[in-house]
Amino acid sequence: MEKVNEGKSYVIVAVILAAALIAASLIVTQGFVKVKASQNTLSVKGSAKKEIKSDFAVWTGSFSVQSSQLSEAYSMLTGDAAKVKKYLVDSGIPEKSIVFSAISTSTYNEILPNGVYSNKIEGYRLFQSIEIKSADIDKITELSRESTELINQGVEFQSIPPQYFYTKLADLKIEMIELAAKDAQLRAEKLLAVTGSKPGKLRAARLGVFQITPPFSNEVSDYGINDTSSIDKEITAVVTCDFEID
Structure with missing residues (x-):
């Protein structure tokens, strides 16, 4: 039952962040992890990367x-x-x-x-x-x-x-949000394991902009990059999750 609830929470996070994505019309971000502890909470930045091929x-x-x-x-x-x-x-x-x-x-x-x-x-x-x-x-x-x-x-x-464009980008972004949220959960578990603690309830989740770049590119921007010059691309999603510490 815990695994079922855990899976549901990832989906809920993905849906909430996807709604924020549509409202804000964001594109691109970085793929690193940043951790901080404050008021018995842990803030973890998770990321997900995937290769895509233009279809238009x-x-x-x-x-x-x-x-x-x-x-x-x-x-x-x-x-x-x-x-x-x-x-x-x-x-x-x-x-x-x-x-x-x-x-x-x-x-x-x-x-x-x-x-x-x-x-x-x-x-x-x-x-x-x-x-x-x-x-x-x-x-x-x-x-x-x-x-x-x-x-x-x-x-x-x-x-x-x-x-060059990838026409299924909207659906892919929702998938990437879920993967990035799962990565944040995993990183939180690894970080807290050494202290004997574990991540508890998810308090907040924030979506960064998406970064769509040519393969092997190290180009990043706070405002987002949406590469249209390459047939093959990489998309990176970043989600910052705040967990209670149990």
Whole structure:
């Protein structure tokens, strides 16, 4: 019966802390243990770490043209957009997954012999970007590296490194909270065992921010880190539990 109650308490802690997590919209923390004794209580910081693999990617690219005539620049950009779209579809990207941004327009002015810009418009620059969201991580990664082949087709194309996400993060965070709480319980038991005491009733539990980093990273932040540059990541949860000392 004690084991059943103990298991329930971990679940209760996880649920309470998960609610706090949602309310505070927190991400990332450290994975070390800090212990202190005060008023016959023991405060223990427990942690849990797990490796995860991204299952969703967002990739963007951009292309631009310039011309002395606005109408000509627009025609050039429209032609480049068609080339980009064909390249992506031929590369296996569904047409419905390709999202083109609105066209951005800017001007550049004539430069006088003294290096000062005049008020005379010398030409126009038109810019457009594309965005693709997909669960096919390998395809997006490959595309981001090879899409500059469009340059060979006369398109001034720039590829931006993809962002990688783990879509089941909300459920995983609840699991990590429970594991971190269990770790805090275990650490409290080990620390008190040498004195002949043991942890009693849980008085309070506080959730730190989650830390999502590339593997083997030692980067930490009080405000949290949510890495989107790596396919493989590590997530660390930290929970501080205050136990009565029996």
